Amino acid sequence: MVAAVPTEAERTAKAIAYVREQLGAELDDDVLREGQAWRQAIAARQVGSRR
Numbered sequence: 001m002v003a004a005v006p007t008e009a010e011r012t013a014k015a016i017a018y019v020r021e022q023l024g025a026e027l028d029d030d031v032l033r034e035g036q037a038w039r040q041a042i043a044a045r046q047v048g049s050r051r
Helices: 008-023 029-043
Strands: none
Touching: none
16 A cells, blocks of 8 residues: 555656646756745745735
């Protein structure tokens, strides 16, 4: 059962593929790094607030 759970890297790769395929967006390395930093900041509760 644990083997069926996708890793973060697998989820990220699928998300990038989806955006490229469905939205036709080109995501360069800089954009991907910025997105990863933003995602980490959200997970660390450094971005956003509860209303």
